[in-house]
Amino acid sequence: MGPRRGPRGEKPKFNIVSFKKILKYMKPYNLAIIFAIILAILSAIATIIGPDKIKELTDEISSTMMTGINLDNVMKIALSLITLYGMSAILGYSQQFIMATVTQKTANRLRSDMDKKLYLLPLAFFDKNSRGEILSKVTNDVDTIAQTLSSSIANLFSSIVLFFGILIMMFVTNWVLAIVTIVTSSLGVILMPIIMGKSQKFFVGNQMLLGKMNGQIEEIYTNHNVVKAFNAISEEKNKFNETNNNLKESNWKSQFI
Numbered sequence: 001m002g003p004r005r006g007p008r009g010e011k012p013k014f015n016i017v018s019f020k021k022i023l024k025y026m027k028p029y030n031l032a033i034i035f036a037i038i039l040a041i042l043s044a045i046a047t048i049i050g051p052d053k054i055k056e057l058t059d060e061i062s063s064t065m066m067t068g069i070n071l072d073n074v075m076k077i078a079l080s081l082i083t084l085y086g087m088s089a090i091l092g093y094s095q096q097f098i099m100a101t102v103t104q105k106t107a108n109r110l111r112s113d114m115d116k117k118l119y120l121l122p123l124a125f126f127d128k129n130s131r132g133e134i135l136s137k138v139t140n141d142v143d144t145i146a147q148t149l150s151s152s153i154a155n156l157f158s159s160i161v162l163f164f165g166i167l168i169m170m171f172v173t174n175w176v177l178a179i180v181t182i183v184t185s186s187l188g189v190i191l192m193p194i195i196m197g198k199s200q201k202f203f204v205g206n207q208m209l210l211g212k213m214n215g216q217i218e219e220i221y222t223n224h225n226v227v228k229a230f231n232a233i234s235e236e237k238n239k240f241n242e243t244n245n246n247l248k249e250s251n252w253k254s255q256f257i
Helices: 016-025 027-063 071-120 123-128 131-173 175-222 224-229 233-256
Strands: none
Touching (some): 016 027, 131 175
């Protein structure tokens, strides 16, 4: 999969080789992924049309309020609105279900291949890496990849459709408010890289500390008798508490920022 992270303090860079390998793992599920993308796009379209139906419903009520509200027309618009949002919810759920299934199958295959690879690695690899660190890569890192893939691939296309669809609807509704919204939102786009740059080091720290903590736990439980024999229980507790507190602090900062 390529290097998981650089030296301490270095920001991880996008690894195109690793990304291509992950896409190869997902190749058997290409049809399912394409179907999920189509569902995500349709769900986004239904979401875009929804507010226009709400406007239609509001106009119908306000225009006939003085002369008497036409309940038949109101019910028709309301039912179409419920149907639209219901379809959006079903399509969105189906898309998430398909992507969750695909990513979990991909993660399952990835873990199996990693397990096979571990049996072929030289002993020098296990001397340089703690068992807890290796365990963290096989479990936590693969879970992170699966969660990212599950929430990113189909959502990327639906977000693009939502972005341009909402943009068009905004200009159709009121071009002045559309420009005001775009200008103010642009400030967020400018600030986002700064915020991400500050939070990224904490996310990297989370993975490093998680691997370290898993290594400590695995080694302490495996060598429990040795730890007791050398009366090192207090020392190991202090080490674990220090790592655990650092992980809590790093995790809190990453989520907060």
